Amino acid sequence: MKTFLSVLTVLAAIVAFWYAACVPMNIKGVLDTAERGGAEVMPATSKARRDMGTFGLVAGNTFAIAQTWEQDRPRLPAPHQVVTELWKTTVMKKLTSKRSLVYHAQVTLKATLMGFVIGTGLGILLAVGIVHSRVMDMSVMPWAIVSQTIPIIALAPMIIVVLYSIGVQGILPKAIISAYLSFFPVVVGMVKGLRSPDAMQLDLLKTYSANTAQGFWKLRLPSSMPYLFTSLKIGIAASLLGAIVGELPTGAVSGLGARLLAGSYYGQTVQIWSALFAAAILAGLLVALLELIEKIVLKRMGMQQ
Amino acid sequence: MNTQTTTQADAPQAHASERAPEAVVEAKNLDLVFPTNDGPVQALKDVNLTINKGDFVSFIGPSGCGKTTFLRVMAALEHPTGGSITVNGMTPDEARKQRAYGYVFQAAGLYPWRTIAKNIKLPLEIMGYSKAEQDKRVEQVLELVELSGFGGKYPWQLSGGMQQRASIARALAFDADILLMDEPFGALDEIVRDHLNEQLLKLWARTNKTIGFVTHSIPEAVYLSTKIVVMSPRPGRITDVIESTLPRERPLDIRDSQEFIDIAHRVREGLRAGHGDD
Numbered sequence: 164m165k166t167f168l169s170v171l172t173v174l175a176a177i178v179a180f181w182y183a184a185c186v187p188m189n190i191k192g193v194l195d196t197a198e199r200g201g202a203e204v205m206p207a208t209s210k211a212r213r214d215m216g217t218f219g220l221v222a223g224n225t226f227a228i229a230q231t232w233e234q235d236r237p238r239l240p241a242p243h244q245v246v247t248e249l250w251k252t253t254v255m256k257k258l259t260s261k262r263s264l265v266y267h268a269q270v271t272l273k274a275t276l277m278g279f280v281i282g283t284g285l286g287i288l289l290a291v292g293i294v295h296s297r298v299m300d301m302s303v304m305p306w307a308i309v310s311q312t313i314p315i316i317a318l319a320p321m322i323i324v325v326l327y328s329i330g331v332q333g334i335l336p337k338a339i340i341s342a343y344l345s346f347f348p349v350v351v352g353m354v355k356g357l358r359s360p361d362a363m364q365l366d367l368l369k370t371y372s373a374n375t376a377q378g379f380w381k382l383r384l385p386s387s388m389p390y391l392f393t394s395l396k397i398g399i400a401a402s403l404l405g406a407i408v409g410e411l412p413t414g415a416v417s418g419l420g421a422r423l424l425a426g427s428y429y430g431q432t433v434q435i436w437s438a439l440f441a442a443a444i445l446a447g448l449l450v451a452l453l454e455l456i457e458k459i460v461l462k463r464m465g466m467q468q
Numbered sequence: 469m470n471t472q473t474t475t476q477a478d479a480p481q482a483h484a485s486e487r488a489p490e491a492v493v494e495a496k497n498l499d500l501v502f503p504t505n506d507g508p509v510q511a512l513k514d515v516n517l518t519i520n521k522g523d524f525v526s527f528i529g530p531s532g533c534g535k536t537t538f539l540r541v542m543a544a545l546e547h548p549t550g551g552s553i554t555v556n557g558m559t560p561d562e563a564r565k566q567r568a569y570g571y572v573f574q575a576a577g578l579y580p581w582r583t584i585a586k587n588i589k590l591p592l593e594i595m596g597y598s599k600a601e602q603d604k605r606v607e608q609v610l611e612l613v614e615l616s617g618f619g620g621k622y623p624w625q626l627s628g629g630m631q632q633r634a635s636i637a638r639a640l641a642f643d644a645d646i647l648l649m650d651e652p653f654g655a656l657d658e659i660v661r662d663h664l665n666e667q668l669l670k671l672w673a674r675t676n677k678t679i680g681f682v683t684h685s686i687p688e689a690v691y692l693s694t695k696i697v698v699m700s701p702r703p704g705r706i707t708d709v710i711e712s713t714l715p716r717e718r719p720l721d722i723r724d725s726q727e728f729i730d731i732a733h734r735v736r737e738g739l740r741a742g743h744g745d746d
Contacts, residue, residue, distance in 0.1 A: 363573050366545055370571040371642075372564055373594045381590065385581050464581035465622040 181242050182232065187217035188239040189231035194224060196234075240433045248437040261417070264441045270418040272445065274334050274406040278341025279399050285342065286349025286398070287391075293350070294357040294383070295375065304354075311347050315340065315405065320412040337418075341405030345398035352394030356387025389466060392457035399449045407442060419445075489520035492556060492646060492678045493542055499550030500537060500704075510703035511537045512548070517697065517706060521645075524672055524679045526689035527697045528735060529742065534704020535682045535697075539648050542680060543571050555646070567595065569646035570639030574654050576631035578623040578638075585610070585619030588638045595642055609637040612671055629660040633667070640675070648680045653688070662720060665691055669718055686739075690714075690732045691723055698735055700742020708738035 194204045194212060205223040206212055212220060221228065232241035240248075249264065256263035289307065292299040319340050326336045360382050368378050410420025419442050426435035461467035500512040512534045519525050527535035540546040541553060544560035555563035563569065570591075578587045585606045592602045610616050613633040623631055632652055639647060653661045665688060672679055683689050689696050690712070698708040712731060714722060722728055 363575060363577055367571065367573065367577055368594070369545060370543055370564065370569070371591045371594045377594050381594070382579070385579065388581075465624060466580050 178242055185237065185239050185241045186221055186228055186231045189234055189237045190217055190220045190224070190227060192234060192236075192238065193227045193230045194220065197224075197227060197230070236430050237432055240436050244433050245436045245440060248433045249440060252437060253441075264419075264422070264437065267417055267419050267422050267438070268441055268445055271403070271406050271410065271420065271442075274337035274409065274418070275341055275399070275403045275449075277334060277338035278343075278405055279345050279402040281338060282342035282345030282402060283349050283395065283398060286346040286394070287353055289346070289350045290353030290357060291379070293354050295379075304350075307347060307350050310343070315344060315408050316411075318343070319408050323409070323412055337406050337409035340409035341402040344401040344405035348394045348397040348401065349391070352390045352397075353387055356390025357383045359390065360386045385464065388464060389461060392453065392461070396450050396453050396457075399453060400446050403442065403446050403449065491518050492521050492523075493517070493519040493553070493680075495538075495541075495551065495553045497551035498538075498541065498548050498553055500534070500541065500546060501549045511546075512541070513703035513705045515551070515704075515706055517709070519678060519680065519695070521678055522676055523695055524681065524693050525695045525697060526681045526683055526693040527699060528683055528686065528689045529699035529704075529707075529739065530684070530701055532701040532704065533699040533742070534701070535699050536650050537704060538699075539650055539680055539682050542646075543569060543648055545571075567642050567644055569648050570642065570644040572632075572636055572639045572647065572649040572652045574651045576623070576628075576635040578631055578634060580623055582622075583619065584615065584621050584623065584626070584634050587623070587634060588619075588641050591638060591642050597642075605641050605643075609640045612640060612674070613637045614667065627660075629656055629664055632656065632664065636668075636671075640671075640677075644677075646678045646680065650682045651684070652681075654683070661685075661688070666720055668692065673716065686732050686735050687723060690728055690735060691718065691720075696731070696735055698738035698742065700739070707742040708734070710734055710738070 191212060195209055198204050198207070198209065204212075204227075205220075206215065231237070232244070234240075237244070252262060252264040256265075258265050260266060289299075289303055293303055294300075322340055322343070323336045326332065326339070357379075364382055364386075365378070368382060373381070407418070407420040407423070410418040411424055415421040415424075419438050422438040422441075423435055426432070426438060458467070495515050495517045498512055498515040499510070502509045502511050515534075515538060517538075527538060529535050537546055541548055542555060542560055544564045553560060556566070556568050558566070558568075578584070579590070582590070588606045588609060589602045592605060597605070606619060607616075610619055613636055615630060615633055615637065618626065618630070618634075623634070626634065636647075636649075636652065653664050656664065668679075669692060671677075681689075681692060683692075694712050694716070696708075696710040696712060697706055698710065699705065700707045710731060714727060714731070
């Protein structure tokens, strides 16, 4: 209960800061609108206001503060505006509507999950190879690390163009970008996990004359499970990011990325923010789901009491 | 002194039954040098030892004396750089393939994701025993270490002593004639250790195994062993081999007898002599 209250306090502080930030961010826009509407503002002209600090404007026009939270196209939308937009575009819309965020989220989710499966599979295979072969350890690992230093935003259009030129389009290019981001945490985590059995455990298997495959299935793989789940949680968030980035350069009309792009084209900040929040909530749900699976699996394996 | 005379009187008879003791392990002029960053380290130097069938041999000495290394050489986990060693007349590697020994480490090392029964089945699965045979053997060895009824439990549900007994059961499951134990009770408290020592002697009497046992406890070595190998470090070598005169049947209070104290004294002398060198 006490921690719950503390968490609530922190959350309230963030929301309060957000509301406070809306005031100086949006004050100029509010005053311009007010001036056009014939209201008395200080100073009177837009040109004079441009030279003034935002805090001075707020101090001189306290009547406008409430309006900074109610603009149509604010620079920074207020929390309740984002929540209202989220509500309107999820619960109040038909799921099949092109304006429903749920519809866009499921488009992105499909690419995310496909990319996650490809990335995780590839990551596990690479880790198995790296752990069992010195050559792979020395040749693959550096490339895996280098691959993650290339900004995905630069690489994504190239992947899409190359795939398009060989006739691949639709969900697969997005999934591949998503896999590109998610395989890496799985490789790193699984290499560590598969190497986690100590020398004594390996010696024990040696005294049974166990072969490599037996060592892998009976000792290395089960030992790596806690590491795998940690990697999967990072991997799924990276997958979602990859899928969204994959939607940007294609000019896609559906998906959370498309929604972000459309919002920025038309200056619909409320729409951008609600799409961002939809993505964050989706990522949170996916990670929470993996956490639940982790708990169940590790408990059944006796590795977490 | 009374015991001394009885031993003397029994000697001819004893000799008759042990005329040709079957050597299980024979080490001749064994050398082992580890290369390290600080130059080569002589882990074993000129080790000569014969272990007969049914012996309970303890290796005792300070850390770095090579007692664990010698056990590992027997188990083919290390390979000597000089001299020769045979286990059951074969090289240690061949002996391992014949499943000649079970190895018990200082930590129980049970798999947390397997029940006790499934842990004991681990070597049986690897060696390809049938399901029915696996079940039968698990029952047998659980009974031997007095853990019947605990097969379905997970390791974390058992105490440290019980876990170590389960790991002994695992080493016994595939019926190796030789049991190699590397400070198996080192991490346990003294009361549990006494109890396990007593159990181990019973188990040894019932199964007739040959046991190699590394320890750094003098009372443990004297209480358990028929033969005590005292070792000293830098380079690791044998300084004394003591044939115990204690009877095979050993209640815990034998540790208060004069004979026990005498043997313990000789072990201590051996350890001290080894230390005098450095």
